[in-house]
Amino acid sequence: MTHKAAIFFAVMSAIVLLMRAYLAPEPTKILKIGYTSEPPYSQISQQGQPLGLFPEMAQKIAKELNVDELQWVLLSFDSLIPALRDQRIDLIAAGMTITQSRQQKVCFAQPVVASVTGVLSSIDKKKYLPDTPFLQQSLKLVVINGSAESERVREQVLEHNIMEVEDAHLGLLAIERGKADAMLMTEPSLNYLNTLASQSLKVDKLSDWIDKPQLAAFAFSHKSKDFLERWNLAQQKVLASAWFKQAAAGHGFSSEFTYNENLQCTAS
Amino acid sequence: MHRKLRLSLLKIWRNLNANLLMVSLTFVVVVSVLVYQYLYNEQELDQRLAVVKQIDQADADFSNGLMHLALSGDETSPWQYTLGLTLIRQSLNEYKDAAKRLVNVNNNQEFITAINKLSDTLNEISNEETILDLDLRQRVFVMRKQANILERQLAAEIEQQRINQSSWVIASTLIGSVIICAFAIALTRSRNRRSLLNKTLKLSEQRFFKMLQNTDEVFWLESFSSQELAYVSPAFKKIAHVDAEDVLYKTAAWKKLVHVDDHKFIIRARRNALFEAQDIEFRVLQERGRVIWISGRIFPIWADDEQSQNTKPEYIAAVLRDITQKREYENNLVQTQKMDSLGQLTGGVAHDFNNLLTVILSNTQLLLPHLKGVPELEYTANMISRAAQRGASLNQQLLAFASKQELHPETVLLNALVEDSVNLLSRTIGERYLIDLQNSTQQLWVKVDPGQLQNTLVNLCINSRDAMPNGGKISIRVHASLDETLDGSESIKIMVKDNGCGIASNIINRVFDPFFSTKDASKGTGLGLSMVYGFVRQSGGRIRVDSKLNKGTSFHILLPSKQKVSRLKICRHTKIR
Numbered sequence: 039m040t041h042k043a044a045i046f047f048a049v050m051s052a053i054v055l056l057m058r059a060y061l062a063p064e065p066t067k068i069l070k071i072g073y074t075s076e077p078p079y080s081q082i083s084q085q086g087q088p089l090g091l092f093p094e095m096a097q098k099i100a101k102e103l104n105v106d107e108l109q110w111v112l113l114s115f116d117s118l119i120p121a122l123r124d125q126r127i128d129l130i131a132a133g134m135t136i137t138q139s140r141q142q143k144v145c146f147a148q149p150v151v152a153s154v155t156g157v158l159s160s161i162d163k164k165k166y167l168p169d170t171p172f173l174q175q176s177l178k179l180v181v182i183n184g185s186a187e188s189e190r191v192r193e194q195v196l197e198h199n200i201m202e203v204e205d206a207h208l209g210l211l212a213i214e215r216g217k218a219d220a221m222l223m224t225e226p227s228l229n230y231l232n233t234l235a236s237q238s239l240k241v242d243k244l245s246d247w248i249d250k251p252q253l254a255a256f257a258f259s260h261k262s263k264d265f266l267e268r269w270n271l272a273q274q275k276v277l278a279s280a281w282f283k284q285a286a287a288g289h290g291f292s293s294e295f296t297y298n299e300n301l302q303c304t305a306s
Numbered sequence: 307m308h309r310k311l312r313l314s315l316l317k318i319w320r321n322l323n324a325n326l327l328m329v330s331l332t333f334v335v336v337v338s339v340l341v342y343q344y345l346y347n348e349q350e351l352d353q354r355l356a357v358v359k360q361i362d363q364a365d366a367d368f369s370n371g372l373m374h375l376a377l378s379g380d381e382t383s384p385w386q387y388t389l390g391l392t393l394i395r396q397s398l399n400e401y402k403d404a405a406k407r408l409v410n411v412n413n414n415q416e417f418i419t420a421i422n423k424l425s426d427t428l429n430e431i432s433n434e435e436t437i438l439d440l441d442l443r444q445r446v447f448v449m450r451k452q453a454n455i456l457e458r459q460l461a462a463e464i465e466q467q468r469i470n471q472s473s474w475v476i477a478s479t480l481i482g483s484v485i486i487c488a489f490a491i492a493l494t495r496s497r498n499r500r501s502l503l504n505k506t507l508k509l510s511e512q513r514f515f516k517m518l519q520n521t522d523e524v525f526w527l528e529s530f531s532s533q534e535l536a537y538v539s540p541a542f543k544k545i546a547h548v549d550a551e552d553v554l555y556k557t558a559a560w561k562k563l564v565h566v567d568d569h570k571f572i573i574r575a576r577r578n579a580l581f582e583a584q585d586i587e588f589r590v591l592q593e594r595g596r597v598i599w600i601s602g603r604i605f606p607i608w609a610d611d612e613q614s615q616n617t618k619p620e621y622i623a624a625v626l627r628d629i630t631q632k633r634e635y636e637n638n639l640v641q642t643q644k645m646d647s648l649g650q651l652t653g654g655v656a657h658d659f660n661n662l663l664t665v666i667l668s669n670t671q672l673l674l675p676h677l678k679g680v681p682e683l684e685y686t687a688n689m690i691s692r693a694a695q696r697g698a699s700l701n702q703q704l705l706a707f708a709s710k711q712e713l714h715p716e717t718v719l720l721n722a723l724v725e726d727s728v729n730l731l732s733r734t735i736g737e738r739y740l741i742d743l744q745n746s747t748q749q750l751w752v753k754v755d756p757g758q759l760q761n762t763l764v765n766l767c768i769n770s771r772d773a774m775p776n777g778g779k780i781s782i783r784v785h786a787s788l789d790e791t792l793d794g795s796e797s798i799k800i801m802v803k804d805n806g807c808g809i810a811s812n813i814i815n816r817v818f819d820p821f822f823s824t825k826d827a828s829k830g831t832g833l834g835l836s837m838v839y840g841f842v843r844q845s846g847g848r849i850r851v852d853s854k855l856n857k858g859t860s861f862h863i864l865l866p867s868k869q870k871v872s873r874l875k876i877c878r879h880t881k882i883r
Contacts, residue, residue: 047335050338051335054335054339075385075389082385082392083388112389112392112393114370124359126360126363207386
């Protein structure tokens with residue numbers, strides 16, 4: 039190769055590298071966090087601010103990670119995962135339960151709290167019988183669209199016995215107005231709803247069908263594996279803090295659980 | 307043939323490979339630039355599409371928020387109010403964010419103003435809790451109308467950008483292809499031209515070296531700064547009798563070749579050659595001590611074509627040739643011309659002088675009978691007569707030198723004549739001298755004056771004797787000469803050689819001059835060799851002398867032969883003391 043040709047290619051390479059540097063996106067300093075109205079995992083204050091265990095914890099972890107700004111995006115529960123996959127949000131702080139099917143779509147951080155599945159039903163109507171096997175009871179069930187309970191119910195309950203609602207408040211209304219016999223959610227959420235109820239409702243543990251405790255965690259996109267690792271490290275610090283023990287207990291969660299499964303983070 | 311074909315194919319393949327490499331690299335660079343430009347445009351499009359999506363999401367949030375607000379009148383659903391308001395505010399923020407990202411799009415300012423007004427109204431409403439206000443509805447309508455306009459405009463621009471992108475890609479691909487093709491053609495042409503130039507250069511070099519190999523001139527190229535010999539042409543060995551390998555890449559190699567007496571001259575010439583080419587003439591000492599004369603020109607060579615006074619030349623070059631033979635010819639010519647002139651002069655003077663002596667001698671002879679009885683006058687007349695006779699004798703020698711003496715040539719057998727002369731000499735020359743006669747067995751006939759030839763031999767032998775005062779050997783060799791001829795005709799050579807004191811090179815050209823002698827005045831008149839010279843010339847022959855100081859002298863006489871001669875065989879060898 040001649041001397042001139044070498045100079046020509048060096049100049050062209052430099053131009054290409056400069057263009058590449060010019061086109062490279064700047065690193066994001068703003069963290070967009072998706073949440074929903076599902077107390078006590080996450081909820082909205084009277085002033086429209088995010089509340090609940092996961093938003094509060096997200097703020098503390100973000101502080102550990104020196105994130106400049108947090109942007110909160112209120113979404114319906116079923117919109118959380120699509121929003122994450124569309125990069126509208128960077129993570130989900132809504133106490134999402136770790137399930138096999140969800141792990142195909144998102145990457146979960148280490149679990150934060152555990153909770154059992156409960157049944158909310160009217161005391162007066164006595165439709166739900168705790169001592170009778172759950173699947174043998176012909177109940178009109180209300181579940182939140184996109185929730186873990188919704189997934190399980192769809193597998194073994196007839197379609198016409200399922201009522202899917204956008205959020206927990208609508209589920210509560212459905213029970214109160216007799217549109218459904220029982221509502222399936224995690225026990226802490228149902229306990230919170232029961233405090234808002236205008237009628238006599240009860241919360242029972244569902245022990246014969248969904249017996250395993252549900253583990254809730256922050257969820258990330260598959261593209262954020264590096265950030266997820268840093269998040270987990272910071273999360274460990276927050277989990278070990280006294281604040282967390284107090285907050286978890288205050289919201290009715292159990293922070294004492296064992297989780298031996300390997301979390302998968304593989305894009306589908 | 308097969309090997310030649312294979313080499314040709316290999317050469318074509320290498321050229322093709324080199325061309326392909328260059329074209330491929332160009333192709334990669336051009337394609338990279340095009341791809342990056344394409345990706346850049348795509349990125350812009352993606353950003354605009356993201357804005358459209360953001361507007362859609364904001365629209366959905368806004369609708370959802372409105373729905374929750376509308377339902378919040380129910381006492382059982384107080385949470386809907388907060389949820390609705392939060393969603394609407396969130397959507398307004400998303401609208402604003404989208405508008406900010408569209409800095410180049412028309413109407414974005416109007417849109418932002420509409421959003422701000424709606425936000426203000428929402429704040430007021432939330433405070434007063436009167437949500438079904440006409441003003442609010444109007445502002446919602448204006449804001450959403452603006453949002454729709456913006457979205458449509460954005461969609462139209464994206465569509466246009468997509469079309470432009472396609473056109474750009476097609477045009478870029480075409481231009482890139484043309485550039486690559488042009489480059490490939492230019493590259494091929496350049497390579498062909500270079501290949502042709504290389505071939506021409508190689509041929510030119512071959513011709514030049516062929517010329518150098520077949521010329522007698524020596525080309526000498528030496529680094530100016532280091533004096534290292536960079537190149538010397540093949541003729542060098544012929545002239546200096548030294549292999550080129552023995553001097554190549556040696557520093558100041560010329561010093562070992564050039565005669566020491568000429569070193570200063572060469573150094574001066576080299577110094578002067580910095581400014582202009584210098585003609586030089588110097589001696590080279592060959593291996594066996596033979597000195598040859600070299601003539602030529604020395605000149606500088608600069609690295610670039612521009613000669614500069616401030617820069618030193620890269621090389622110093624010389625073109626040299628052997629002029630020894632030429633110088634010898636010139637010397638001989640000068641000598642011959644000188645001897646001819648001297649002969650003419652001497653002959654003329656001697657002739658007139660002879661006439662005068664004849665008058666003196668005749669008149670003295672006439673006077674003498676009349677002076678009988680007058681002893682004083684008779685004595686005087688006899689003195690005059692003897693002096694005149696001596697003068698006549700001297701005059702005869704001068705005439706002999708001038709080749710104007712009266713000769714009586716006869717066809718004689720040279721072998722016998724020389725043998726007789728040697729016999730005569732052996733008795734007179736002395737016991738300390740050995741005469742070694744190498745006579746040819748072939749009968750050698752010459753037409754000369756036999757008496758004068760004997761005189762010649764005697765003269766030469768006496769000279770040899772005088773050169774060896776302590777005795778020595780005088781070699782006489784007689785043979786037919788085939789190497790040297792007289793004007794192309796056959797000749798016979800007589801060589802008289804001694805191992806005496808020799809003659810200095812600065813006077814050797816004068817030995818035949820009349821009255822020139824290195825001997826004492828008592829030993830000769832300085833006309834002996836002059837007579838020999840004149841006799842040989844007058845006999846149609848030639849004489850030359852070779853001598854080395856302290857080694858000896860040899861005289862070579864060439865006489866025209868009277869019969870065809872063949873290569874001689876000297877088998878009669880006579881040594882006489």
